Amino acid sequence: MVNTIIKTEKLCKTFSSGGIQQHVLKNLDISIEQGDFTIIMGSSGSGKSTLLYAISGMDKPTLGEIDFAGKEISQLNNDQLAIFRRNNCGFVFQQIYLLDNMSVLDNVLASGLLVNKNKRELVSKAKELLIQVGITENSWSKFPTQLSGGEAQRVGIVRAIINSPKVLFADEPTGALNSSSSGSVLDVFTNVNREGQSIILVTHDIKTALRGNRILYLRDGVICGDLKLGAYSESEDANRREKLRTFLSEMGW
Numbered sequence: 001m002v003n004t005i006i007k008t009e010k011l012c013k014t015f016s017s018g019g020i021q022q023h024v025l026k027n028l029d030i031s032i033e034q035g036d037f038t039i040i041m042g043s044s045g046s047g048k049s050t051l052l053y054a055i056s057g058m059d060k061p062t063l064g065e066i067d068f069a070g071k072e073i074s075q076l077n078n079d080q081l082a083i084f085r086r087n088n089c090g091f092v093f094q095q096i097y098l099l100d101n102m103s104v105l106d107n108v109l110a111s112g113l114l115v116n117k118n119k120r121e122l123v124s125k126a127k128e129l130l131i132q133v134g135i136t137e138n139s140w141s142k143f144p145t146q147l148s149g150g151e152a153q154r155v156g157i158v159r160a161i162i163n164s165p166k167v168l169f170a171d172e173p174t175g176a177l178n179s180s181s182s183g184s185v186l187d188v189f190t191n192v193n194r195e196g197q198s199i200i201l202v203t204h205d206i207k208t209a210l211r212g213n214r215i216l217y218l219r220d221g222v223i224c225g226d227l228k229l230g231a232y233s234e235s236e237d238a239n240r241r242e243k244l245r246t247f248l249s250e251m252g253w
């Protein structure tokens with residue numbers, strides 16, 4: 001059975017500055033299924049990050065409703081939203097923001113302890129996840145500045161999923177990485193999604209988009225394309241790439 005994890009109704013976001021209003025998200029009705037790896041694409045300024053921030057409770061919509069796993073979050077105040085995010089959402093950004101004065105393991109634990117006070121359980125989960133993303137024991141006591149960009153981002157993903165979020169949100173997570181580091185970070189997204197993690201990711205990058213099973217295309221604050229790509233498989237790469245390219249060209253990308 002398919003379960004909807006996020007559903008928006010007439011979601012709007014308007015920014016006002018100097019008396020001028022900019023309607024960035026316009027009456028969006030979106031349903032995101034649990035377990036999906038959803039990609040949000042669109043040209044620069046189309047509202048992708050604004051949408052990601054609204055549905056993850058990082059920012060409040062101007063109008064409309066957001067049902068997140070059965071909870072209406074659009075009316076929560078800032079404190080309630082902070083608690084909601086801590087318990088339900090994981091975040092990965094282009095900038096990694098690990099704490100430089102803490103080891104790799106402590107960076108992950110610091111995030112985990114906000115939700116789970118059982119340190120022994122947490123340490124074991126942190127180590128297991130670090131191993132899964134290819135960060136082996138000899139790196140656990142390193143500091144973030146001693147890691148490559150790709151390694152740091154893989155630690156960032158572990159930190160984001162240590163509390164088993166209902167949805168992992170990512171905004172251009174490979175934007176600052178070279179192509180081989182990007183590949184290893186994308187493999188981590190693919191693997192955690194295969195284990196059931198719902199992911200919503202904003203990107204401009206075709207290689208990244210190919211990892212998703214659904215592509216939403218945003219133009220001027222409206223969803224104007226919705227492509228079901230199916231689950232990622234390395235062997236079908238050329239076929240998926242062609243499907244995605246055709247879709248993007250129809251979208252005028």
Ligand SMILES: Nc1ncnc2c1ncn2[C@@H]1O[C@H](COP(=O)(O)OP(=O)(O)OP(=O)(O)O)[C@@H](O)[C@H]1O
Binds near residue numbers: 015
């Ligand atoms: N806090 C804000 N205050 C005022 N305007 C904003 C704010 N955040 C975003 N905007 C405006 O909203 C529009 C959409 O921005 P957004 O960052 O969502 O686009 P995007 O599609 O993610 O763009 P990019 O691909 O370049 O990152 C832009 O015109 C931006 O200037």
